[in-house]
Amino acid sequence: MEKRVMTNSKRRKRLTAASALLGGVLVLTGCSGSSDSADGGGDTSQAKADKAAAEESSEAQIKITPADGSDNASINNSAAVIVAKGTLTQVTMTTGDGTAVAGQISADKKSWKPDAQLQRATTYKVAASATDAKGRAAHENASFTTVAPAHSFIGSFNPDNGTTVGVGMPVSINFDKAITNKAAVEKGITVTSSSGQEVACHWFGVQRMDCRPEEYWQENSTVTLKLALDGVEGAQGVYGVQQKTVTFNIGRNQVSYVDAKTKQMKVTRNGKVVKTIPISAGSPENKTYEGRMVISEKFKETRMNGATVGFTDDDGKGEYDIKDVPHAMRLTNSGTFIHGNYWGGPGVFGNVNTSHGCVGLQDKKGANDPNTPGSWFFDNSIVGDVVVVQNTGDKTVAPDNGLNGWNMSWAQWKADSAG
Numbered sequence: 001m002e003k004r005v006m007t008n009s010k011r012r013k014r015l016t017a018a019s020a021l022l023g024g025v026l027v028l029t030g031c032s033g034s035s036d037s038a039d040g041g042g043d044t045s046q047a048k049a050d051k052a053a054a055e056e057s058s059e060a061q062i063k064i065t066p067a068d069g070s071d072n073a074s075i076n077n078s079a080a081v082i083v084a085k086g087t088l089t090q091v092t093m094t095t096g097d098g099t100a101v102a103g104q105i106s107a108d109k110k111s112w113k114p115d116a117q118l119q120r121a122t123t124y125k126v127a128a129s130a131t132d133a134k135g136r137a138a139h140e141n142a143s144f145t146t147v148a149p150a151h152s153f154i155g156s157f158n159p160d161n162g163t164t165v166g167v168g169m170p171v172s173i174n175f176d177k178a179i180t181n182k183a184a185v186e187k188g189i190t191v192t193s194s195s196g197q198e199v200a201c202h203w204f205g206v207q208r209m210d211c212r213p214e215e216y217w218q219e220n221s222t223v224t225l226k227l228a229l230d231g232v233e234g235a236q237g238v239y240g241v242q243q244k245t246v247t248f249n250i251g252r253n254q255v256s257y258v259d260a261k262t263k264q265m266k267v268t269r270n271g272k273v274v275k276t277i278p279i280s281a282g283s284p285e286n287k288t289y290e291g292r293m294v295i296s297e298k299f300k301e302t303r304m305n306g307a308t309v310g311f312t313d314d315d316g317k318g319e320y321d322i323k324d325v326p327h328a329m330r331l332t333n334s335g336t337f338i339h340g341n342y343w344g345g346p347g348v349f350g351n352v353n354t355s356h357g358c359v360g361l362q363d364k365k366g367a368n369d370p371n372t373p374g375s376w377f378f379d380n381s382i383v384g385d386v387v388v389v390q391n392t393g394d395k396t397v398a399p400d401n402g403l404n405g406w407n408m409s410w411a412q413w414k415a416d417s418a419g
Contacts, residue, residue: 058136060086062128068142075120075146076230076243081112086132088112096123120241121148152241153177153234155209157225158296158403159384161246167216167253168294169384170403171225178206180235185209186417188229188240195221200414204400214410216386219253219270254385256377258338258359260288261391263350265359267377275380277373278350280341282357287394289357293331294403295338295385298378301367302328304337326367327378331359331387332402338387340367340374349373359389 061084066073073079081091087109093101101124103114118124123145130138155173159165171191179185182203191199191211195218201211217223224247229240256267260281267275282288303323326340340363341349348354349362363374370379386406399405405413 056136058086058130058134058138059132060084060130060136060138062086062088062130062138062140064126064128064140064142066142066144068144070144072147072151072239073144074230075118075241078144078146079114079118079124079126081126081128081140083110083128083130083138086130086138088128088130089137090127090129092127094125095119096125118146120146120152122146147239147241151237152239153179153229154240154242155227155229157227157246159248162248164249164251164382166295166382166384166386167219167250167255168292168386168403168406169217169248169250170210170212170294170405171223172210172403173208175207175209175234177238178235179209180206181233182206182209184232185229185234185240188227188232190226190228191223193217193221193223197221200410200417202405202408202413202416208400210403210405212405212413216253216255216406217250219250221250223248223250251382251384254381256381256385256387258288258387258389259391260353260389260393263353265361265377267380275376277361277377280344280348280350280355280360281353281389281392282355282394283353284393286356288353288355288359288389288392289332289336289394289397289401290389290392291396292404292406293336293387293389293397294406295329295331295381295383295387296403297330298381298383299328299330300378301326304328304339324365324367326363326365327361327374329378329381330402332397332404334401336397336402338377340364340372340378359387 063082065080066078079093081088088105091103091105091112093103093114095101101114103112105112123143125143126141128140132138153175155175157171157173159169173189186201186209189201193199193213197213197218199211199213201209203209224245227242227244230243232240234240253270254267256265258265258279258281263279263281265277265279266273267277301324304325305321326342328337328339330337336357338359338361341360342363342365344354344360346362361374361377363372367375369375396407397404399408
């Protein structure tokens, strides 16, 4: 058998071809090429190209808050864009459905904020552009979602901003969620008076907090309520969203004293009697609460239906249903009013107690006669005035039945403060 012998020249050619093929495979599978050029010269690698691009990139550094992907973001101060080593050229903010949110770039073009408070449970997208000193552009994008109602709480407060109220008006805040971290929430709420009176707050349960001084507010003073609850954890996983300052004014010092025994009411200002009005309080079967009560609402005319407060007949209907009670002013949440009465005879007032627990004053149907006692008292009273009811033989009104915390001693009031 004949054997063929491979010559050295042929062997070298095949090794050279295999080496070239292997080299090709190595080049194709690597992200960067060899550091050596064909002529043994400078660096032509991708790393060099990346470095060069970075060196030419803008120095402007844009920061968007909240950070991209955040949830439970604040609806107040969280949205903002700032830039370092550059100036902002454009910022756009939209909701998830594309609705634009108005905002303003600052005069120095270093920051941007939205014009108004954000909405809860809403996703927002922010796109920002800036340039550095060399005019090179930088861009940043972020998306975040604000805190949902299920994870936030708000407090409804009385009195309203800018109002004038009587000396007995407490600051009363009702929260829409149960507050378990009372100390943190109370720390985020401050109430001060221009009179310098000490103010303390008291919790009625887990959703209501009232604040007042030891004695009635000083007349003609100004009270300021500051809510700094944004981000405050009121309960596990439930955060405040309010950031607000409210001021209201205290009017003249008017306190009225109802005496169910003499059936007279003395209206005082700064301790001096300005008018005495005959009244009719609750009957012996339906006595009026005793104690210090604060007028919380006023209605020129309103409907009073006995069924709504438990006074029903055998058929389940209200023992009374008067649809045009004149000059009504609420004293308790449970239905105690001081109001005009046109259906009682003139001999009732000052002589006999006949009501279902309210305090009645002589009045006229239609609430249009300014000369009646009911009309006079209505016109000369404001929300926050105090009405002290005495000698009815009934129990003292509960402090949380209306705005009636004045029936607690100062020591009792402060004892339930979480601050």
